[in-house]
Amino acid sequence: MDFKDFKGIFKRGRKKKPGHGTQASSSSTDVPSPESRILDISPPPGPSMGVSALIVQPLAPLPASSSFGPSQTESTVNDTWTNLAAFVDLLHQAPGFAPVVSVIDNLSWFIRAHETFVISQRDYQTLRGQLETLFKDLLTHFSSGTPPAMTASILNLCRAIGTELQQVYGTRDRDMISRLMQVEHDTDKITGCYRRIQAHLERVVLNASLNILKIVDEQATEAQLNRLNPSMPARYNSADAHVVHRRECTANTRKQVLLDLTAWKDNPDGEKVCWINGMAGTGKTTITNTLCSILDQSYELGASFFCARSLPACRDVKLILPTIAYQLARFSDPTIDVWETQTGQLVDTIGPIETDGSYRIDYQLNWPAAIILHERRVVCGSYSGRIYMWRGDKLCFEAAGHDDPVYAIAFSPGGEFFASSSESGEVILWDASSGERLLEPLTGHSGQVRIVTFSPDGSVFASGSGDTTVRLWTSDTGLMVGDPLRGHTGEVFSVAFSCAGRQLVSGSADMTVRMWDVATGMSKAVYRGHTDLVLSVSLSPDATQIVTGSADMTMRLSNIPGLTGALSSSPCDVSSESLSGTPANIAHDNSTWEWEMDEDGWVRNSRNHLLLWVPPDLRSILLWPQNSKLISRRGCIELDFSSARIGDRWESCYQPL
Structure with a gap:
């Protein structure tokens, strides 16, 4: 039985005309209206009134002379849950809150359906006031200019609330009417459900608050950086680079100059400033742009500023230092991480920015x-x-x-x-x-x-x-x-x-x-x-x-x-x-050394004999076709097939250290 089946029992509408309930009782619908259900199960007058009171009672207590209708009941319930109703209305206006809308809708219906049974509980009024306060806080957070993002934590809390609701009225060993008759005996269970839902909602409020604080902190940080008034067009690879025709050196040109610049960059004991002198049009900007590209690919480019007469933002010398400072501030993580050298565990983080405490292991792939x-x-x-x-x-x-x-x-x-x-x-x-x-x-x-x-x-x-x-x-x-x-x-x-x-x-x-x-x-x-x-x-x-x-x-x-x-x-x-x-x-004799390697790593000679199997991590360095030797970065490896045993089980012989 799902939400829709159970909610259908409490569905209220206009008073039906005589005979209408009989027609409904003959239909095959799975979600009957309350009126049709009464006529179905109660021919005698006495039992009919008893069941009628049982079905309508979860919505609001009715006088003996009352008839079915929403007039008084709706206003009474809505008045007691003002913030909940306002929160539900807000959620329905924002499509981005769909995961929350579903669970709050079900919670709202659950509260209204069971309030009459638990209202007599000693601490219910206090609990209801606390829940209303939480709904007020949620209403404030979700209606702010920076509503919380649907993080995994918030979605997880929504699922937890849905699970609580399901545990109360989702018992599969009861039919629809027996659940209603048993609900009076479940008041303690319902009250306990309220308290657990209250705890979940408090965590939702906390997550929403932290999310907004993080957004505000990021916005404040960004606002401080923007006060530097940096020149964005002067940066490497900016959107305006094509306007002044900034480009990189043509392939296989300026090799010695770039090699010298790379050597200067890698020399920790060298000069801290490198001047590139030359007449206009000799390629100084192109060389510098190429160096920036090299540094950027290796994540070593901290900041850059390209001067250009054609762009006002690139010819103001007063913007050089602010632009460099802006890029450096965004390049570096302004925290200091303290690590335990023996265990690799994060001991402490000094700084205002949050960290997940991750420890990246630096693997040495090429051991001598x-x-x-x-x-x-x-x-x-x-x-x-x-x-x-x-x-x-x-x-x-x-x-x-x-x-x-x-x-x-x-x-x-x-x-x-x-x-x-x-x-x-x-x-x-x-x-x-x-x-x-x-x-x-x-x-x-x-x-x-x-x-x-x-x-x-x-x-x-x-x-x-x-x-x-x-x-x-x-x-x-x-x-x-x-x-x-x-x-x-x-x-x-x-x-x-x-x-x-x-x-x-x-x-x-x-x-x-x-x-x-x-x-x-x-x-x-x-x-x-x-x-x-x-x-x-x-x-x-x-x-x-x-x-x-x-x-x-x-x-x-x-x-x-x-x-x-x-x-x-x-x-x-x-x-x-x-x-x-x-x-x-x-x-060399081509017929002797002619071979090829297939997609699976098997090397075969011209006679289609299996010579050896190459593991995936070594295939990229294999020089082929028709090579009797492999040249590696650290020496020469010779392949001698003269005494090799040919077979289809070579892959089992490979055991890397």
Whole structure:
């Protein structure tokens, strides 16, 4: 039985003409009127009057001579619930309050239907007065200029009120008449329902009050900021940017200037102000707009102001500081969060703005790692500075080595020890068996150490740093060999020894590759051609070729017949110009290495044989088609299918650490 069925019993209307009730009783309607129900169930006069009094009584007490009609009853009930009636009328005028309208309508009907039964209760008058006060408060909140939003909390309270109503008259083991006859025995239950509904309504009022206070606080904050009178058209990416033709640099232009600006931005010890000088029309605004775009994409753009003669708001110098202050105020959260370092729990929030207390974990996705395949050993460094070593799927040891994020790790050729480097510039040598430090941390670099690598005999290892230098160290004593290798003007990202250990190659953020003589520490050659950071370098076993990988999305291969020259190639070449101009071709058999990967990650050869299954997180870095090697950001991975077992269960072999 739902609301409509039950409410139909108390539905009042005009007095019916004789015979009208008989017609109604023969109809098949599920919601009969009170008059038709009386005629249906009571042929004798006595019982008929008793049931008639029972049905009409919930609306208002009637004298014996009274007939059905709304005249006196309606005015009496409405007078006692003035604020409720006004609140119901207000809700029906605002379509945005639909969830509240439904539950308040049902509550209003419920109160009017049961008031006669509970009015004699000792504390009912006090309870009714409290409810009327709540309806008055709700009427005030919902009729204000900033009515409360239909938050999840308010909607939840509305559902709770509906549940209370359903529990009183929604018992399914009673038919319609038995519910009416039982209602006199449920007065305590109805009164208890009133009190619980009162508590829910108090929470609705509280939520509405808090919501309005929050809106008022936001409006007050916004009003204070607007008093700064900022110049909105002068901001980056404003609606008026097209009027003055602000645009970004064309792709693949101004690379060096933008690289210099990015390097300046990332240098915490550099100058705090960068001046861009140039004649009118040389592209200063375009370069600055491009820099703002770069900063905006990385959420580093705090504020901006673009001057323009054609826009009055952009040529008033008095608006520069207010506009910058306005943007900074909206950019930053004006609170200080205090966190427990061990548990990650929010201890306190200092500031006027509310916070949900969320704690965002900073995941380190790219851990530096070194691998010894034949021994199934993997050593990793973490963002916290800790070192982990696995043998197969078992963790061998965990050590606290660095106080800063670990940037690089490398095994010695024999696997007896390994080196790790960190953001602080320290390098540490470790015993690969016990996980103990072999030496005290090696210091000397003034910037983060991006790469470490061992010579083929393991007697020396090299480190490349953000301080633009390469340093050589002895593996047994940790002493530095000679002076730092200087020549790069940007961070050193990659270093590699020749197989004989007599030559060293380094790649840098200055987009150059340098070859060094290990014995003398002299720079033997400088190779140019890349247009972005050189992230990886390697020498062929016979030390006659260099291969480099760059952030410009190209790989370049060069012969080494002389000491100077330039690299040049297109991104898709399988060969490139050597230093002497002779192509350095890479021989391969297309029929042997032809393969493709389907949407499910299965790699098949030209004969449709399954070669391997690639997990989803690795498919994006797989270079295909027809590649026998994968070039990653941290080294080279070779795919050797000569001894591979072919089958359809390869996916079960993948167990990430």
